[in-house]
Every structure is written in structure tokens, then in C-alpha cells.
Amino acid sequence: MSESELSVPAVPNARDAVRALRPSLIREVANAGFGVDDVLPFWFGESDRVTPAFIRDAASAALSAGATFYTHNLGIAPLRAALASYVSELHGSTSPDQIAVTSAGVNALMLAAQLVVGAGDRVVAVTPLWPNLVEIPKILGAHVETVALGYGEHGWQLDLDQLLAALTPDTTMLMINSPNNPTGWVMSRDEQRAVLAHCRRHGIWIVADEVYERLYYEDGDGPARTAPSFLDLAARDERVICVNSFSKAWLMTGWRLGWIVAPTALMDDLSKLVEYNTSCAPAFVQQAGIAAVEQGEAFTRDLVRDLKASRDHLVKALASVPGIDVKAPPGAMYLFFSMPGATRSLELCKAMVREVGLGVAPGSAFGPQGEGFVRWCYACDTARLDAGVERLKRFLALHGK
Numbered sequence: 001m002s003e004s005e006l007s008v009p010a011v012p013n014a015r016d017a018v019r020a021l022r023p024s025l026i027r028e029v030a031n032a033g034f035g036v037d038d039v040l041p042f043w044f045g046e047s048d049r050v051t052p053a054f055i056r057d058a059a060s061a062a063l064s065a066g067a068t069f070y071t072h073n074l075g076i077a078p079l080r081a082a083l084a085s086y087v088s089e090l091h092g093s094t095s096p097d098q099i100a101v102t103s104a105g106v107n108a109l110m111l112a113a114q115l116v117v118g119a120g121d122r123v124v125a126v127t128p129l130w131p132n133l134v135e136i137p138k139i140l141g142a143h144v145e146t147v148a149l150g151y152g153e154h155g156w157q158l159d160l161d162q163l164l165a166a167l168t169p170d171t172t173m174l175m176i177n178s179p180n181n182p183t184g185w186v187m188s189r190d191e192q193r194a195v196l197a198h199c200r201r202h203g204i205w206i207v208a209d210e211v212y213e214r215l216y217y218e219d220g221d222g223p224a225r226t227a228p229s230f231l232d233l234a235a236r237d238e239r240v241i242c243v244n245s246f247s248k249a250w251l252m253t254g255w256r257l258g259w260i261v262a263p264t265a266l267m268d269d270l271s272k273l274v275e276y277n278t279s280c281a282p283a284f285v286q287q288a289g290i291a292a293v294e295q296g297e298a299f300t301r302d303l304v305r306d307l308k309a310s311r312d313h314l315v316k317a318l319a320s321v322p323g324i325d326v327k328a329p330p331g332a333m334y335l336f337f338s339m340p341g342a343t344r345s346l347e348l349c350k351a352m353v354r355e356v357g358l359g360v361a362p363g364s365a366f367g368p369q370g371e372g373f374v375r376w377c378y379a380c381d382t383a384r385l386d387a388g389v390e391r392l393k394r395f396l397a398l399h400g401k
């Protein structure tokens with residue numbers, strides 16, 4: 001054996017694009033809370049309530065009946081049919097062959113990106129934004145440009161001209177999340193219309209992350225059932241891919257179930273990608289998904305009513321704290337607000353969890369444009385929100401604010 005074969009090899013590294021991904025700053029704050037006994041966590045995007053019983057029962061029944069096998073890559077036919085009627089009712093005619101079942105929203109985002117972007121492609125995203133949308137294209141070697149929402153008297157707003165200018169003819173994909181995590185901003189119908197027309201003109205793909213579409217609090221003539229969706233405007237055979245999830249509207253974060261609405265012409269290729277990623281979503285989870293879609297409407301409406309009450313309760317409580325600037329956003333399940341010390345939001349959030357056991361997410365976790373803010377998920381009862389606000393006040397008092 002030669003000398004070089006015996007020498008210790010270089011430290012093994014992942015490839016550069018993966019090493020350059022940003023780690024989660026929310027996780028960094030949560031790590032700072034290890035060892036603190038009593039933390040009130042408002043940092044993750046989920047409710048403190050368990051999935052409703054009728055959905056859990058459907059999964060148990062499916063398991064008992066032996067739904068333990070692989071399924072079709074694109075999902076079981078009854079779930080695709082149930083989703084097609086659900087989407088048709090909300091957004092206009094959609095057929096099962098335009099639906100693919102995925103292993104939740106994040107997998108749907110990865111599949112959508114894998115379908116249309118590759119190394120060197122230009123992607124545009126509107127920020128502040130849940131980091132996954134910005135990082136996923138980078139895994140594929142794409143280059144992501146960001147357009148920042150502005151914060152003013154009316155909360156978070158898009159500068160439409162700035163977005164259209166960023167959508168240059170050499171752009172491959174726009175990733176847009178509305179209702180938005182973390183800001184709660186909702187893209188208006190007119191803005192969607194202008195963006196769709198522009199993207200059509202230049203052949204740019206729109207990947208619309210609409211996982212919070214049902215968590216929408218504007219009333220209009222009566223309670224609206226969803227936020228404005230690109231599916232309301234786009235033909236089903238154009239360059240629009242819509243990503244959705246069971247996580248938020250039916251409290252199914254841990255189940256990992258979602259779906260994509262995409263042109264039929266993409267489905268054979270999408271099927272191959274599903275095969276090489278996850279092969280399929282679990283069969284008994286898909287059965288539970290049918291129960292959610294077919295029987296869950298009353299549940300979702302009650303959930304939205306409760307979330308709206310929680311949002312209003314927290315806005316009122318925080319607005320009474322000197323130094324806090326908070327507005328009620330029209331969608332999602334977060335308040336994204338400024339407070340004393342938030343210009344260094346990571347340090348602030350770590351100090352709050354260590355010193356008073358208050359767990360909120362730093363604005364910088366959602367891109368540099370989020371610095372100066374913190375995100376608070378209000379999907380819990382009002383007593384817990386009040387306890388959190390008391391801790392925030394105690395923290396400010398401790399620091400002489």
C-alpha cells in the first residue's frame with residue numbers, strides 16, 4: 001500500500017451550494033432556551049391545538065383497514081378527486097389530473113422548484129419571507145433576487161413597480177407567498193393580475209405558495225373563504241404552479257400532507273420527481289386528507305374565527321405597550337412588529353427567552369429585510385397570549401424600557 005493511500009483524507013464536506021444555505025435563526029433562539037424550564041413558545045408556525053378528532057379517526061380507520069402500502073406517485077384517486085372539487089369550488093374548474101398530492105407544503109415547494117429551475121437560473125422572491133422559499137432554489141444552484149415589502153402606516157405593502165422591474169425577461173421563476181409568513185401581507189387581486197400579465201409576457205413561471213389562503217380575515221360582503229389566489233385568474237394550462245398544504249387549515253402540521261395544482265402537461269414529469277423524492281405520501285395519511293377536505297369546512301371556519309379573535313386580542317395587548325408598533329395584518333397567523341431592541345432581533349429574542357421565558361422569532365430569520373421586527377404566532381388561546389405579553393413587559397422593565 002502506498003504512502004498516499006494511508007494518509008488521512010481531507011475532511012468530507014457537502015457541496016458548496018448546500019454549505020452556503022442559511023441555518024434557521026428560529027432554531028438558534030430555541031437552542032438558547034434549552035435549560036430554561038418555563039418557556040412560552042410562540043416561535044413556530046403552528047397551533048397549540050391537536051388535529052381534529054374526525055381526521056385522526058379517519059387515519060386510525062385507514063390504518064386498521066391496512067392502508068400501509070405505496071400509492072400512486074401523484075396520490076390516491078379519491079384524494080385527488082376530493083381536492084379537485086375543493087379547489088374548483090374555491091377557485092374555478094380544476095380536474096384531478098391537475099392535482100398532485102405531496103408530503104406537505106415544503107415538499108411541494110421543492111418539487112415545484114425542481115420542475116422548473118436549474119443551475120444558474122434567476123429566481124425572484126418577495127421578502128421578508130419564510131426562509132425555505134429562498135433557500136430551496138439555491139439548493140438547485142439558482143440565484144435568488146429579493147424584492148422587499150415596505151412597512152408604513154398601512155402595514156406591509158408591495159411596491160408593484162419594483163417587483164415588475166425585478167421580473168426581467170431572463171427570470172425563470174417568481175416565488176410568491178400570500179398570505180405571507182411572517183408579515184401577514186396579502187397580495188391584492190389587482191397586484192396578482194398585473195404580475196400574471198407581466199409573467200405571461202416574459203414566459204416567467206409563477207410558483208404561488210398559498211398554504212395560508214384560508215387564514216384570511218377580510219370580510220367584504222361576507223366572510224371571504226380564501227385570500228385572492230392566482231388560481232382565480234390563471235388558466236390551468238399556463239406557467240402557474242400553486243402549492244398548498246393540510247398543515248394550516250386543518251391543523252395537520254405533523255402529518256406532512258400537501259398538494260400542487262399544476263398544468264396537466266407537467267404531471268408525468270412531476271410524477272417522476274415524486275418517485276425520486278418520497279415516492280408518495282403515506283396511504284393512511286392520504287385517507288385522513290379526504291376526511292379533512294370533505295368534512296372539514298365547519299372546522300376551518302371556526303378556526304379562522306378563533307384566529308381572528310386571537311389576532312385582535314394580541315394586537316390590542318401589544319399596542320398598549322410603549323415602544324411597540326403593531327398592526328393587524330389581513331392574513332396568516334403571525335404578528336410581525338417592531339419593539340425596543342429589535343434592530344438586533346436575534347440577540348433580543350435570545351435574551352427574551354433566557355431572561356423571561358418568552359419564545360418569539362427574530363425578524364432577521366426572514367431575511368435582512370425582516371431586521372427590526374419580531375414574529376409572534378398567535379394561534380393559541382388568549383390566556384396564553386396574555387401571559388406572553390406580561391413576560392414581554394417584564395423584559396422591557398428589566399431593561400429600563
Ligand SMILES: Cc1ncc(COP(=O)(O)O)c(C=O)c1O
Nearest residue numbers: 045104105106130181211245247
Ligand atoms: C409560507 C409557508 N409555506 C409553506 C409552509 C410549509 O408547511 P408544511 O410543510 O407544513 O405544509 C410553511 C410552514 O410554515 C410556510 O410558512
